[in-house]
Amino acid sequence: MNEKITSVVDFSKGNGLITAIAQDAETGEILMVANMNEQSLAKTIELGEAVYWSRSRQKLWHKGEESGNTQKVRDLYLDCDGDALLLKVEQIGGAACHTGKRSCFFRKLDRDSVTDVGVQVFDPKEVYKQ
Amino acid sequence: MNEKITSVVDFSKGNGLITAIAQDAETGEILMVANMNEQSLAKTIELGEAVYWSRSRQKLWHKGEESGNTQKVRDLYLDCDGDALLLKVEQIGGAACHTGKRSCFFRKLDRDSVTDVGVQVFDPKEVYKQ
Numbered sequence: 001m002n003e004k005i006t007s008v009v010d011f012s013k014g015n016g017l018i019t020a021i022a023q024d025a026e027t028g029e030i031l032m033v034a035n036m037n038e039q040s041l042a043k044t045i046e047l048g049e050a051v052y053w054s055r056s057r058q059k060l061w062h063k064g065e066e067s068g069n070t071q072k073v074r075d076l077y078l079d080c081d082g083d084a085l086l087l088k089v090e091q092i093g094g095a096a097c098h099t100g101k102r103s104c105f106f107r108k109l110d111r112d113s114v115t116d117v118g119v120q121v122f123d124p125k126e127v128y129k130q
Numbered sequence: 131m132n133e134k135i136t137s138v139v140d141f142s143k144g145n146g147l148i149t150a151i152a153q154d155a156e157t158g159e160i161l162m163v164a165n166m167n168e169q170s171l172a173k174t175i176e177l178g179e180a181v182y183w184s185r186s187r188q189k190l191w192h193k194g195e196e197s198g199n200t201q202k203v204r205d206l207y208l209d210c211d212g213d214a215l216l217l218k219v220e221q222i223g224g225a226a227c228h229t230g231k232r233s234c235f236f237r238k239l240d241r242d243s244v245t246d247v248g249v250q251v252f253d254p255k256e257v258y259k260q
Contacts, residue, residue: 002242013185019149019163028158033149033214045241055143077235078244080227084163086235097210105207105216111175112132114208 001042010082011038018083022050022063022096025074025088031096032104034061036085048073050087067127069093095121098128131172140212141168148213150182152193152226155204155218161226162234164191166215178203180217197257199223225251228258 011018016038022031034052036044040060043051047062050071054061064070071089078085097104099118106118141148147165154161164182166174170190173181177192180201184191194200201219208215227234229248236248 004242004244005239008237008239008244021151021160021163023158023160028153030151030153030160030216033151033209045239076239077247078237078239079163079234080229080231080236081234084234085239086160099210101210104209104211105214106210107138107208109135109138109175109206109208109215112134114134114138117207 001038001045005041005045006038008078008082009038009041009085013081013083017053017055018085020050020052020085020087022071022087022089022091025090029103030105031071031089031091031102034063041085044073044087045076050089063096064092067093067098067122069095069127071096093122098124100124100127131168131175135171135175136168138208138212139168139171139215143211143213147183147185148215150180150215150217152180152201152217152219152221155220159233160235161201161219161221161232164193171215174203174217175206180219193226194222197223197228197252199225199257201226223252228254230254230257 017035020036037053040051040053050063052061075088100122101118108115108117150166152161167183170181170183180193182191205218230252231248238245238247
């Protein structure tokens with residue numbers, strides 16, 4: 001990874017991780033939030049597709065490697081203190097969430113209720129065949 | 131905080147914290163990302179304004195309490211695994227970043243360059259008088 005990039009991204013505050021937000025480049029919809037380490041950011045830049053770091057599996061997670069729903073990265077933006085990254089992406093397949101919904105942020109919270117407002121794009125049972 | 135809310139938000143994975151993303155409700159622009167603990171989420175819902183948890187200062191951070199640039203919360207969305215929150219907000223004063231820029235995500239990363247593409251709204255020296 002180019003030294004100009006590594007010099008501005010701060011992995012130290014998050015124990016080697018930064019927050020990565022994926023936003024639909026066309027609609028502005030927030031699709032998901034995940035983490036990246038230095039290796040996954042380098043891979044994201046190299047491939048032009050989102051590669052996160054899975055905290056639960058402790059390994060690189062090339063988004064869509066199983067479902068085919070990759071995220072083509074159009075633009076990358078770093079925040080003021082260098083520990084959060086915004087990815088403007090083209091979401092292949094139209095859905096980012098493992099539930100088959102377009103966005104992971106499908107639960108609307110109100111004072112006394114939680115409502116599912118998600119747009120179902122695919123059936124996860126069909127896509128993630130075990 | 132209503133038990134329906136507390137039952138779906140998962141503070142355990144992030145040592146008591148969730149990730150909170152503020153998005154301009156009108157334009158869809160991502161303004162900033164910060165953290166919330168249970169107390170700050172309860173306060174956010176109570177006030178209808180964004181209240182984060184400052185990790186560096188280890189205290190509640192009512193966004194805009196000093197600058198006046200509060201964030202009026204229009205809607206709240208929780209992600210699929212309950213550890214990230216999306217706030218659709220009206221950004222009072224037009225700028226979310228302590229640098230006086232509209233968004234904290236003002237550094238565009240390319241393979242070999244970092245470019246400031248931010249929109250300067252106010253002069254931080256004027257706003258944060260010490």
